Amino acid sequence: MKSFKITIRAAFLLFILCFWISLPAKAQETTSNKPVAEEESLPSYTVRFSGAGLPVYADPALLESPIAMLPDQTIVRIIQGPADFFARIRVADTGLEGYVDMRYLKRTDAIVKESDIYTYEEMETDIRQMQERYPELLKVDITGTSADGRNLYALTLGNKNAARHILVHAGIHAREYTNPLLVMEQLEQCLDCYDCGQFRGTSYRELFSATAVHIIPMVNPDGIALSQFGEAALHSPELVQMVRACYACDLAAGRTSRPYDNYLARWKANARGVDLNKNFPFGFAVNTKAVLPSYAGYPGLLPFSEPESASLAAVTLQYKPSVVINYHSMGEVAYWDTLESRYTDINTYFSAYMLSIIPYKRMGSGSATGSYLDWIYSGDTPVLSITFETGNVECPLPAGQYPKIWIQHSYILQEAAWYASSFT
Numbered sequence: 001m002k003s004f005k006i007t008i009r010a011a012f013l014l015f016i017l018c019f020w021i022s023l024p025a026k027a028q029e030t031t032s033n034k035p036v037a038e039e040e041s042l043p044s045y046t047v048r049f050s051g052a053g054l055p056v057y058a059d060p061a062l063l064e065s066p067i068a069m070l071p072d073q074t075i076v077r078i079i080q081g082p083a084d085f086f087a088r089i090r091v092a093d094t095g096l097e098g099y100v101d102m103r104y105l106k107r108t109d110a111i112v113k114e115s116d117i118y119t120y121e122e123m124e125t126d127i128r129q130m131q132e133r134y135p136e137l138l139k140v141d142i143t144g145t146s147a148d149g150r151n152l153y154a155l156t157l158g159n160k161n162a163a164r165h166i167l168v169h170a171g172i173h174a175r176e177y178t179n180p181l182l183v184m185e186q187l188e189q190c191l192d193c194y195d196c197g198q199f200r201g202t203s204y205r206e207l208f209s210a211t212a213v214h215i216i217p218m219v220n221p222d223g224i225a226l227s228q229f230g231e232a233a234l235h236s237p238e239l240v241q242m243v244r245a246c247y248a249c250d251l252a253a254g255r256t257s258r259p260y261d262n263y264l265a266r267w268k269a270n271a272r273g274v275d276l277n278k279n280f281p282f283g284f285a286v287n288t289k290a291v292l293p294s295y296a297g298y299p300g301l302l303p304f305s306e307p308e309s310a311s312l313a314a315v316t317l318q319y320k321p322s323v324v325i326n327y328h329s330m331g332e333v334a335y336w337d338t339l340e341s342r343y344t345d346i347n348t349y350f351s352a353y354m355l356s357i358i359p360y361k362r363m364g365s366g367s368a369t370g371s372y373l374d375w376i377y378s379g380d381t382p383v384l385s386i387t388f389e390t391g392n393v394e395c396p397l398p399a400g401q402y403p404k405i406w407i408q409h410s411y412i413l414q415e416a417a418w419y420a421s422s423f424t
Contacts, residue, residue, distance in 0.1 A: 043192075044092060045105040047074040049403035056098035060086065067098055075108065076100075083198045085411065103410045112188050116399040117228050118181035120150055120221040126184055127153060127217075134191045144311040147271045148222040148235050152311045155215045157190055157413070158208030164420045165319040168413065169216040169312060170327035172276050172372070173268040174223025175395040179327035182390070182405060183217050186413050199414040202421075211417040214319055220308050222271035227396060230264050239271045242293065246273045249292050256295065265396060268296040270308055275299060279309040280375035282340070283368025299370050309372075316376065322424040323350075323416050324376060326387040329395050334360040335387040340368050341377035343384075350384040350419065357415055358408050360388060384424070388412075 047054045053069030055062075070076070074091060081087035082102040089105075090097045111129045115122065131140050139156040146152060168186075170179035190197075190204065190213075197204040218224060225233035231240045247263055250256045256263050269275050273293025278284075281303040290297035304310045316324075336351035337344050344365075355362055368374035376383050390405045391397040397405075 042077050042079075044075050044077055044108045045089075046108050047072050047076070047104055048106050049407060050104050054100055054104045056089070056091075056096065056100055058098055060088070060099045062086070062099065068096055070100070076105065078102075078105075078196075081197065082193055084200065103407050107188075107192055110188060110192075112181070112184045114399075114402065115181060118177060118184075119228060120218060120225055123153075123180060123184060123218055124151070126188075127155065130188060130191060134194070137191055137194055138187075143216075143315055144307050146220075146222045146308055147306065148225075148239055150221040150225075152219075152221070152308060153217065154311075154315050155187060155217065156212055157187060157215070158212040159210075160212055162208075162210055162212040164211040164323075164424055165321040166211060166213045166323040166325070166413070166416050166420055167216070167316060167319065167321040168213065168325040168327070168416075169219055169372075171217065171221070171224055172219040172308075172312070172326075173328060173395075174220055174227040174270075175266055175268055176327075176329040176390075176397075177218075177224045177228065178329060178397045178402060178405065179390060180218045180224070181402070182409055183215055183327060185406065186410065187213075187215055187217075189410065190413055199411075200418045202418070204414075207414070207417050207421065211420050212319070213413055213417060214315060214321065216312060216315060219312055220270050220276055222308075223267055223269055223276075226271060227265055227267045230261060234271055236271070242272055246293050246295060250294055253292075255290070263295060266295065269294065269298065270306055272306065273298055274306050276306055276309045276312075277372055278370040279303060279306050280313070280370050280372055282370065282374040282378040284370040286367065286369050288369075303370065312372065313375070320381045322382070322384060323420045324383055324385040325412060325416055326373060326385065328387055328389045329397055330391040330393065331389045332360050332392045333363050333389045334358075335363050335373065335389070336385070337365040338368055338374055338377055339365045340374070341365070342379075343377055343382055346382060347384055347386075349423075351386050353419060354386050354412075354415070358388065358412075384419070 047070045050072050053071050055066035056068040058067050076089040076091050078087045079090050085102050086099055087102045089100050112126050127140055131138050141154045142151045143154045144152045168183055170183045194204045231243055234240050247260055275297050278299035284303045285299045288299050336347050391401045
């Protein structure tokens with residue numbers, strides 16, 4: 001393992017060194033040759049999440065002192081890049097040029113907007129608008145409907161017929177609804193940079209032509225709506241009665257003592273009181289503490305009894321991804337293995353790489369309890385996977401948690417695609 005890590009790091013450092021040594025000349029050539037009218041037609045970006053300001057460097061290696069600090073809301077245009085995290089920009093009102101960290105820029109006409117509560121309806125609108133803006137790059141599939149009648153979406157970036165596939169999913173637990181916003185922003189960033197960006201020396205177009213990324217942005221839309229807005233968010237009167245019955249049973253069993261509204265805000269299950277991340281076959285119903293439908297922990301009557309878990313499983317079986325990224329909250333920790341996993345060896349290396357990028361605490365292995373991770377690690381298809389638990393406070397995460405989460409995770413799709421193309 002040590003030699004593997006050293007090889008990756010050495011190769012990466014050598015690439016970065018060679019790339020940045022050559023970049024100033026390229027940047028100068030690109031800047032001097034770009035007509036003003038063409039440059040003004042480029043999309044503009046705004047600085048965000050910078051705190052004391054976004055440093056601008058004359059040196060693309062970012063080794064010298066910054067030549068300026070740009071406050072949030074500063075408008076810039078990207079005149080070269082991005083290459084990995086960095087881009088050469090020109091400030092709109094002053095003409096100042098330099099290199100900045102791309103993670104702190106957001107397109108001014110971005111489709112996905114930051115929101116304290118990112119809803120299913122906002123997601124649907126964003127999917128439609130992204131499909132209109134990037135019709136050749138984004139493929140949208142409806143893979144089923146939820147218990148309360150909402151569409152279940154699978155979005156594909158890149159070539160559906162690629163040799164390798166990556167699956168990213170978020171929002172399987174209702175109260176963890178910051179993560180659907182995160183993965184939708186990740187997707188839009190990749191679409192925006194598809195024809196101009198490079199990552200680890202490979203163009204985005206080449207990277208995603210060889211490795212398709214499938215995103216299920218909101219596995220559990222009913223539960224998320226319930227956590228966000230209470231029982232009024234449900235369309236079905238029968239499901240409202242089911243939720244009320246869950247509360248009565250959980251009160252009687254001592255599983256909660258919270259007021260009803262607060263109980264719903266902390267809801268994890270789908271609208272039928274089934275914890276979707278316990279509704280998979282391997283380890284199903286082992287050591288379960290909830291024997292009746294509940295806000296959390298109840299595995300259901302049978303594996304795949306729920307349309308949402310069945311839909312996630314169907315996409316997984318269709319594409320047989322070589323890499324899976326699971327988004328949960330909370331704790332800034334990462335799960336990467338199980339005691340029964342068939343793929344511990346390859347995930348030792350993969351998790352080490354991913355945690356070198358996002359320094360979450362590595363968690364130990366546990367026994368199977370019917371989770372999605374348990375299921376994919378029991379299958380015949382070797383798979384690399386990691387579960388990121390975003391945020392460091394109790395869910396639902398407050399909006400103030402999102403800037404740090406975005407800066408940490410903004411390039412995970414590119415990292416996963418690069419790793420898959422290099423090592424699978």
